Amino acid sequence: MDLCICETKKKLGSAAAAAGADKIREALAAREEVSIVMASAASQFELVEALVKEKAIEWERVTLFHLDEYMGLEEGHPASFSRFLRERFIDKLPSKLRRFYPINGCAEPGLECERLGAIIEREDPVVAFIGIGENGHIAFNDPPADFEIRAPYIVVKLDEECRQQQVGEGWFPELKAVPQHAISMSANQILRAERIICAVPDARKAAAVQSAIEKEVSPEIPATILQHHSDCTLFLDEPSASLLR
DSSP states (O other): OEEEEESSHHHHHHHHHHHHHHHHHHHHHHSSOEEEEEOOSGGGHHHHHHHTTOSSOOGGGEEEEESEEETTOOTTSTTOHHHHHHHHTGGGSSSOOSEEEOOOTTSOHHHHHHHHHHHHTTOOOSEEEEOOOTTSOBTTBOSSOOSSOOOSEEEEEOOHHHHHHHHHTTSSSSGGGSOSEEEEEOHHHHTTSSEEEEEEOSGGGHHHHHHHHHSOOBTTBGGGGGGGOSSEEEEEETTTTTTOO
16 A cells, blocks of 8 residues: 655645546556546545546546445435536546446345446456545445455445534535445455555544554454555545554
8 A cells, every 4th residue: 555645635636636547548548448436525526626637538438437325315415426426527527438337326225236236347447536434434334344245336334423424524414314324335346446546635534544554454444455455545635644653
């Protein structure tokens, strides 16, 4: 696991986007089409804004998957992650994506996991743009995460710290409004990406960042599994890196 510590969130976003864009361009030079994975969260604002401005990427040859979605939430809801990706990323690209496979949070969860799993198992994502939650989760793999399951998408129960983070970020007005379950990309599926770009700004993430880097790999700290990936970089700002020894 490599580290890139930037002075500000904006510089973090630019550096993370550049590293991801380089990998996408490299992959497109070698194959007809590629796929990527992208998170939807407040921590990704600066990265997404910078990525849509990257030059010389033929987005019409790129397929997009996203990490997770709340169960029971319509795409039109302000907190919908597929809405986030459409409004902040897809609609701002200079050309249309080849495909976008959103998670349907209102579908029957087991069938939706099977549908998406069958699709992504045919793909080899070149980049996964992800973050780390305040509780150390990646995607919605809250602690204790399942490091054994191989299914690409799984149904998860969200812990209270994760749900409270969504309130703190302004996505929901109160805790009881946050869904208790979600469909999430599994930890092992995230690790299938050739490169992982993990953007983690803000002081509120400092403890999770420290644990992810300095603690042993454990399902109790889901982000520690990133230590097993051969091409993973954590992009931090000074506040999120403040507890590192």
